[in-house]
Amino acid sequence: MFEAIDRLFFLGTIGKGLAFLVVLGWAGTMVRADSNGKLSAPALAWHKSYNGSGEESHPHYVVQTRDLGFLMVGETGFVEDRSAKIFLVKTDRRGNLLWQKEFGKRGYNLGNCICEADDGNYLVAGTLNMDAALIKVQAKSGKTIWSKTWNLGSEDSFEGVCLSPDGGILLTGYRSGLAEGTFLNWGRGVLLKTDASGNEEWRKDLSKYTCSGYRIQPKGEDFLISCHPRNEESEDYNLLLVDATGKVKWAHTYGEIYWGFDQNEDGKILLTGHTRNTPLSENLDIQFRVVDQRGRTQTTEFFGQPRGYDGRWIHDEVWGARATRDGGWLAVAGTGDETRRYEGRGHPSGPSGQWKIYLIKTDGRGSLEWEGVYGAEDGDWAGEDVCMTADGGALVANDCGAFGFTKIEPFLKN
Template identity: 40%
Template sequence: MIRFFLQFFLVFALNLGLSSAGRTAEITGFRVVSPGQVEITFASNAGVHYDVLGSEDLRTFTLLTRVPGSREQTRVVVKAQVGQVDRRFFRIRTPQLPPTPEWFHAHGGSGEESHGHYILACEDGGVLQVGETGFLPNSRILAIKLDQEGNLEWRQEYSNRSTGASSHGTYNLGNSVLEVDDGYWIAGAINRNSAAIKVNKDTGEAKFVRTHSNGGYDAYEHMVETDGGLVAVGYTNAEDRENTFFAEGRGYLAFLDPEGSKIGGRSLRDELAQAYRIAKHGQALIISGLVWNEDDNLDFGLLKLNADGSRVWGRLFGGTRDDHCFGMDLGADGSIFLTGHTLSGTVNWQTYTMKLDHDGILQWERKRGNPRGFDPRYIHDEAWGVRATPDGGCILTAGTGDEYRSYSETIGSDVSDQWEVYVIKYGPGGALEWEATYEAEEGDWAGEDLALTLDGGVIIAVDSSQFGFLKLPSF
C-alpha cells in the first residue's frame, strides 16, 4: 500500500510491500525488420512485465507497449517512426508501482463549488472533465479542457440559456462526454429535461443543444456513437431530485440522430432503476446500472441489447444488502468490468469490482477498502469509475474516508475524516497488483472517474470542491 501526500507534488510515500521501483533493462539486440518496424531484444526475467518506450527527439520517451518478460531475453517488434533506426530512440524498463503523480491542477466555475463526474482522454492528448458548478437546483453544467501537460485550454458553462432561453433554469446536470470526429457530446440534463449538447473541440462553445422531455425529472447519463447516430441511456421520473448520482428513477434508452434529435426510445424500468453506462460490443449494446431487487435493495444490473434495443440477456449481481454499480468498461476481448460499492458482506461501504466475459458470466469479483487501516465500521470506500487495461485487468478509482461526527482517528499523519483518492489495480485474474491513496495538503479529495491517457498513464477526476485533474504516469 502506498500513500502519497501532495503539496505541488512534494511526495511522501509509505511502502507496505506492494510497490516496486522502475528498473532499466539492457537492450542487447536491435534491427530494422521492415519500414516502420524494429525488433528489440532485451535482458529480462520471467514473470516480470516490461515497458517499451520510444522517443522522437531523444528527450521525451512515451510508452509504446507493455510485454511479459521471458527467461534471460525477450524479443519484441514495435512500430518505429522515420529516423528511429537505432537503439538510442528506445528504452526498456519495469513499471514503477504504484505510480508517483506527475501533476495536479484544479479549476472551478462560477459557482461556490464545482463537482466533476466524468473524465475523457481526448484524441489530441488532452483531457476533458464534465460535471456541475453550483448546487442543485441552481447548478450549471461545467466542462473544462486541459492539454496533455495540464495547461488550461478552455472552460465553458451550459444551462437553459444555452437553448436561447432568458434564464439559466434549474437541475442542469453534466454527466458524461463522448468524443466524435467533429466535436464532443455532453450527456446530462437542462432545466429538468434530458440533454445532448454538441460542443466545439477547440473552444467548448455549444454548436447546438437538444433537450428531450422523456418523463418527469429526467437525464441522460451516458451515450455511445453508432452507425445511425447516438444511443443514450439515463433515467426518467426521478424521485430523489437532489442526488446527482442515483436519482431513484426508471431506466431509459434513447436513439438520437447525428444531430442529437430524438428518433426513438424505450423505458428500461423493468430492467434498471437507472441506466448509468453504455458501450458497444460489435453491433450489440452493453448497458450497466442499478436495479431494485425483491428485498428492496439495489444490485448491479447489466443488459445486453441488440442494435434496435431488443433484449438479448440481463444479469444481476450482488448480495443481501445494497450494491451500487457506477463504473463500466469493456476490454479488447469483450470482457466487461463493473465497479461500485457494496454493503453486502462488509462492515461498511467497500469497493466492489468484477470481471465478466462477453456473455455476462462472472469471472471474478473483489471487495476491497479501508486502505489506511482505520476502524472499518466508520470508513466509506466509494468507487465510481473503472477502465480496462491492456493486460486484461482493470484500474479503478474511489474516495476513502469517514463522515461520522462521533468518530475521528489519526494514524501517523493520516486522519480518518480527511478523504483521499483511492486507486486500485487488479490483474487479469483478479489479483491485486497495487493500490495507493493520494491526498491534498488540506481539504478532502475523492476519485470520481478516470481514463487511460495516450502515454500509457492515467488521468483521474478528483472532487476537491473544484474539478481536480490528477495525472499518473504509465504503470
Template identity: 30%
Template sequence: MRRRKAVLHFLCASVAIVVVLFMLIPAHEWRAGASGTGEANGEVIWNNTFGSERYDRGPSFQHAGDGLIIAGWTQSYGAGDDDVWLLKTDAYGNEAWNRTFGGKESDKGFYIQSAGNGYMIVGVTYSYGAGGGDLWLIKTDLYGNELWNRSFGSTNYDKGYCMQKAPDGGYILLGITYSYGFGKSDVWLIKVDESGDEIWNHTFGGSEPDVGFYVEGVDDGYIITGVTYSYGAGGGDLWLIKTDLYGNELWNRTFGGASDDVGNAVVHTPDGGYLITGETHSFGAGKNDLWLLKTDAAGSELWNRTFGGDDYDKGTFIRRTVDGNYIITGMTYSFGTGKNDVWLMEVDASGKERWNSTFGGADYDIGFHVQQADDGSYIITGVTYSFGAGGGDLWLLRYVAPTITPDDGSRVPGFGFSFFIGAVLCMLLLKRKKF
C-alpha cells in the first residue's frame, strides 16, 4: 500500500513538473511563424494604373484633402521626352486631374510636398536653366496650375531627389551636383524661402561620386542619407550626414563593406536615433539585400538587419506607423510571382519582421513610396510593367495588412489544455487509492 501511494505521488509530481516546464518555455519557441514572419495574408482594397504605352512613373505622393497628390514623370503625355507629371486622385485612387510641366527635353519630378495653398515638386530639368540638367523646383496651386518655377545649377549635371518643410520655415532641397563642390559629384543641400528663392546651399563630398537621396528635418537640423564613394570601407558606402539648421555639418558616418551599400531613406526615431533603409551588396543572403540599419542620436550603429533571398532585393522608403512599428517598401527579385515585385514589409522597433507581402505580375514591378492612411491601411506608389497600358505605368495600391498579435512570452499555446489533462490524471490516480 505504501509503495502504491508513493507511485501515485510520484506520478502526480511528474505531471506537475511537466506543466510547470510548459509555463517556463518562452512562447516564441512554440509558435514558429506566429509573429507574422513570411508572406502575409492581407488584402488589396484597390489598385489603379496611370499612363499610356510609354514609360510613366510616380516616385512620391502626399495625402491631399479627400485624396492623394502624386508627382513623377511621363513619356506618354506632355511636350517633351519626359515631362514632370502631377496627378490628383480621389480617396479611391481614381484620377481627378493631371498636369504636365516641361519643355522639349527631359524633365522629371522626384518628390512632392504640400505647400500652404498648393504643392511643391523637386526634380530635374534639361529644358530650362543653365544647362546640363538643373535642379528644378515647381510651385503650383491646389489645382495643379503652375505659380512659379526655379532652377538651380550651372553647366554640369545637377538634380533634386527630395524636399521637406524646414523646421524654421521655408523648404529644404536635397540632391546631387556636378557643378559645385569638391569631387565628381557631391551631395547638395539647398534652403529656400516660401517663394523658392535660395537662402543658402552646402555641398558634401570628396573626390569621388557622392549622392544624397533623402533628407528629413529634425528639431536641431537635418539628417541626410545616400551613398559615398569618397569615404568608407570600399565600393560605395551608406552615408549618414547630420547638419545644423543652417546646413553646417555636425557629423557624418559611413556603413558598409567592400561592395556597394546605399541608404535610400531615413526616419527619426522616438529615442533620438535614426533608422535607415536601403540596400547592401556586402552583407546578407543574396546578390543584394534590403538593408535596415539603426543608429543612436550620434550616428553610431546599434544594429542592422538584412532581408532577402538569393537574388536582388532592396528597400526604397520607410515610415513610422501609428502603433510604433515601421513600414518599408521596395522591390524583390527573390520572392513573388514575376521578374521583380513590389515588396512591403512591417518591422517592429528592434527590426524584427512582423509580416511582408509582394505585389506584381509576370514582369517588373517596383514600390517607391509608402504612407499609412487614417484607417491604418497602407498606400504604395510605384511602377508596373505587368499591368496597365504598357511600357511601365504609374501604379497606386491600397493594402490592408494582416492583424498580427506579437509574441511577448506571456502566453503558451496549449497550456490550459495541458493543465486540464494533468488535473484529470491526478484525480483518476488518486481515486484508485480507494481500491
C-alpha cells in the first residue's frame, strides 16, 4: 500500500539560534521561510509509505543500494502479540515501489539489519520463529535465494550483518533472549561467521562482554561491534574490536545503552543513545559520544527538546546515525510525549503528543551544525534509521505506522 501525505513540514534551527518553519506541498514546493531567507536545515523533499499485510508496519534499518534505490527492513504486524512477519521493501531512487516481500508465518519474527552481498543481491538478518535467521534475496525481485536459521537457545536473533574481506558474512546478535520486543531482550551475545552461501564456519560466545551484539562493521582487517551491556545490573560493554577469527582485542564501557553507530574516514567512531543522564531535561535526551580508533572518548555532547515543550514529559529517542562525507555526523530520532498526563501545544509542528522526526547534524567533534523537525500535520512520524544518499541528502526510515521513506534534500556538496 502506498501513501502520499498532502501537507508536510519541517522546522529547523541554525546552530543554537535562529529558528524557521517551512511548509511543503507533498511535491516539495517551499511556501514560507524565515524573514532573512536563510535556511540551514535541509527541506523535506518527498515522503512515501508502504504497509504490509499486518495492521501496521515498523522499520528498523535502511540503506541506499548500488542502483541508487532504497532497501528497508523491519516487521509488519506486532512482535508483542506474535502477529509479526519480516517485511522487506525495495524502491527506486524516488521512493517508487519496486517490490515488497514478507518472510515467516505470523508469530515472533524480527527484521533487524540488511546489507548488499558481493554479487549485488541482498542479505537480511533477523529472527524467524524464535531462531536467528539469515536470508538472501534477489535484488531485482526480492525472491528468496536461500534462507538459513540457527536454534541457538530459547529466543535468538541476528541484530547486525556485514561482509568480510574473504567473501564471507559476519553476524552478531544474541541467544536465549526474553522475547519481549524488537529492541533489547537481554540474551547472551554471539558472533558467527559464514561463507558466502550462509554455511557456518565458526561461532563465538560473547556473553562475557555483552547480552547482544547490535551492529558490526569492518575496521581494517578487524571488526567493530557496537553492543549492549551484559545484563541489567552491568554497564559493561558498549564497543568491541574483534579480529578476523572473532577474538576480542579490546572492549570499552561508556555507561549508557547506544543504538546509533558508525565510523568516518578519519577512523573516529560515533555512538548515540538516549539517556536520562542529561543536563537538558528530566527525561530522555540524546547523547553523542565520539571516540577514537582505540575506543577512547574524545567528546560527549547532548541534544534534545527541539520543540520547547516541558522536558519532564518529552522523549527524544535516537535509533540511527551515519558518518557524513564532510567528516561530520547525522543522527535520527523521534521526539514526542508518550504520557496522557501532559499535552503541550503552541509549536508549529503540532502538539507534544504527536511524534516527529528529529534530525541532528554535527561536525566531527559532535558540535551542532543544524537540527530539524519533520512531520505531517496529522499523525505520528518517528525516525528509526537514516542513510546518506548519493546526492548529498539523506533518507529516513520513518515509523509512521507503515514503512515511511522520507527523503531529505541535499545538504552536502557533491
